[in-house]
Amino acid sequence: MLAGAAAAHADDAVKTAGGVRYHGGDEILLQGFHWNSTRVKPGGWYAELKSRAAQIAADGFTSVWMPPPWRDTSSWKDDAKGTSGGGEGYFWKDFDKNSGYGTDADLRAAVAALNGAHVKPVFDIVLNHRDAKAEGSTLSIPAGKGRLRTDNCDGRPCDDGDPFMDGSSDLNLANAENEAMFAAELKSLHDTYGAGGFRFDFVRGYAARHVDDLMKSSDDGGFCVGEFWKGPSEFPEGDPNRSKSWQDLLMAWSDEAKCTVFDFALKERMQNGSVPDWRYGLNGNPQRSWREVATTFVDNHDTGYSPGPYGGQHHWALRPDRLRMAYAFILTTPGTPTVYWPDMYEGATPTPLHDYLRRLITIRRDAGVRAGSDVSFNTDQGGLVARVTGTRQTIVVALDSRLTEPRVISDQSFVPALEDDGGKVRVWESGTVTPVDVNFRCDKGETTKGRSVYVVGGSKELGLWKLEDAVKLEPATYPTWKGTISMAPAFATAWKCVIRDETGTPDALKATAAWEPGDNNEVTPAAGANTEGSF
Incomplete structure (x- = not known):
């Protein structure tokens, strides 16, 4: 194992009472790449992560969500739209670690630097689909053996999840050979490459139980998070899930996978609701066990802006006028917050957010806010006011609100900690901290x-x-x-x-x-x- 690898991050309790791997509930995650990372720094992104390891730690992050580690030589071009892409890692070829982000040695060096700074690397894992037609692959998965979705399994596609696009590139994770293949690779990423956890891509493409099985066999005490991006309206008529809430769907996946889950319930409210509606994310649920499994985010490589060609994907980007409020919300309230690389380090916003986000992270860590911290909400003062009880201090955050004195909603004494965004963001802190x-x-x-x-x-x-x-x-x-x-x-x-x-x-x-x-x-x-x- 790499020196200073996952053992350096041991927590007293790495799982919730329900067995979900949240690594103690005090993680603050940085997405350590964006959609165009392989194009703005071809072959040099791992070197970028290595050079910034100390800064990432000093900025308060405990984990970095790494890009997919397996080589991806895919490419595509749309002459009609004038767009092109490929090589991001999401249409991978085999388990070779020499990718568009850097060489195998570069990856090891970046991970060693992060682990040395006590920042755990969380590798992005793509289980559902791969570029089966890529030339020169060292990985052979034959057709007709039940390992591909396109195989025939009793008259049905061989799969236990949704297809990725047309499903022609999908792997059947229910197949024992496929699951054993991935189990061995994830164990190698943990034991040999120093991974401290995993982010699972497109988890709607396979049954949640496979994630739990893979974590048990590779890193049962590691951090993990799944991307379950599927709203109730995407289920067919007559399916009971169609009448459930976003929160219900996310919690059901987390219960079975035993991993945290990206809080798309909160993302949906940030996109489509008013600011007071943000309290209806998974991280604002009255039940602690639901808050603990929420990994919150504002934007990521799929949803938002990415520096470089065509500005990235922009599938579901947040309105710019809500960006500072949204980060104030996720960084002061329960759940495991995730900060997107361009927002932190590349000035994707009109005003760079680095100092602002670092200040919010400081407030969170000083107060001892954790994934399952108690939270209550107030909308009587306009906008949204949240009161969060950390292990050391209580935080009051007012978003787009007329609240200027937290005594209106609490009998505690508070001191101002932050005012930003023209008064749309106000944060107070209380409790005792001895300087x-x-x-x-x-x-x-x-x-x-x-x-x-x-x-x-x-x-x-x-x-x-x-x-x-x-x-x-x-x-x-x-x-x-x-x-x-x-x-x-x-x-x-x-x-x-x-x-x-x-x-x-x-x-x-x-x-x-x-x-x-x-x-x-x-x-x-x-x-x-x-x-x-x-x-």
């Missing part, structure tokens, strides 16, 4: 009159990277500057030394600032911790 003193030092800080050395970084105590809110140090033994800053004990925080004018407007400070060179420094706040940087 700790952290000692900062900046060496070689040579200054002129009217300029001093400051520290600025990714926490509210360090100014959230705003130069005007940076914390001034003192020239203890010039040109070494020191200072002690009280900080809330939380996860690792990035920071830097900066020389700036002692007064001035934000724009003026930015224009004349002299930053510490190189990568960010990092500190995990603890009593008496020492951290240093240098010009």
Whole structure:
């Protein structure tokens, strides 16, 4: 097994009381790719993940949803629409790991870097369909043996799920040989490649029990999530599922697969409902066991924008004016939240969201919000107000609401934690967090009159990277500057030394600032911790 692999992520309880693999309920997932990753960085995406591993950890993520690991040489072109694609991993050829995202060695290096940063890699697994006609495949699945959907099984297609498109590329997972093949491959991904969990694609294409079986044989204590994207209206007339809710369908799949499930009930409400309707997602269900299995998201490689050719798929993209509210909701409420790579790191939105999302993640982790945390909702103040009880603090989040003082809905005392989106997003936090003193030092800080050395970084105590809110140090033994800053004990925080004018407007400070060179420094706040940087 790779050094620092899944064992480094052991939790006290990796399953819910109902046996669902949620890895303790404190995961925060980053989708570590988008639809055009193989085109914007051909052969270099794994290197991108490796280079960002430390930053991903510092930003508060506990897991990265990796792209499909198996090679995909497919390609397609639509001259009428002027579009083309292929190679994303969803029409794979065989289990060779040399893909459009990088080489086998690149994959191992990226996973080792993530595991080394205590971020678990969650591999995307495509069980239902593959490119059976690809030349040079090392995987032979013969026809007529019941292994393909197109085979004849007592006068019916050989399958126990929905077809992918016309079904001509589908594998029959009910076939013992197919299931054993995948079981061996998933075990290899865990044992040899350091996978800490799996994301299962297009799970409507096969019976949910197969997912449970595969997890038992490969990584029974790992995290897993399924993409069950099928609404009630997609079931035929007369099928009992047609009259069920989105939540019912998702929970039924999770109960059988024993994995978390992407919260398409919430996604549907975000797309089609008003903001107050967001409380009807799986993550807002009154029953804890339902909230625990919800993996929430705003957009992903299928639904939203992707940097690069044609802007990605855009199958069900959220309205841009709701984006900041939607992330505030999933990152402060129950479930396992998922952040989409372009929203975090590639500026897909008119205003890059990195600092905003990092602040929300900080609030979540500081408060101890987990997948099954208690939540209550209020709509009397307009919009949607959620009150979430974490293990350390209580959070109140108001979306598109006139609420400006949480005492209106609670007898607790709260302090403001975040206001954003023109007041459409307001977050308060309560509870007791005892700050700790952290000692900062900046060496070689040579200054002129009217300029001093400051520290600025990714926490509210360090100014959230705003130069005007940076914390001034003192020239203890010039040109070494020191200072002690009280900080809330939380996860690792990035920071830097900066020389700036002692007064001035934000724009003026930015224009004349002299930053510490190189990568960010990092500190995990603890009593008496020492951290240093240098010009």
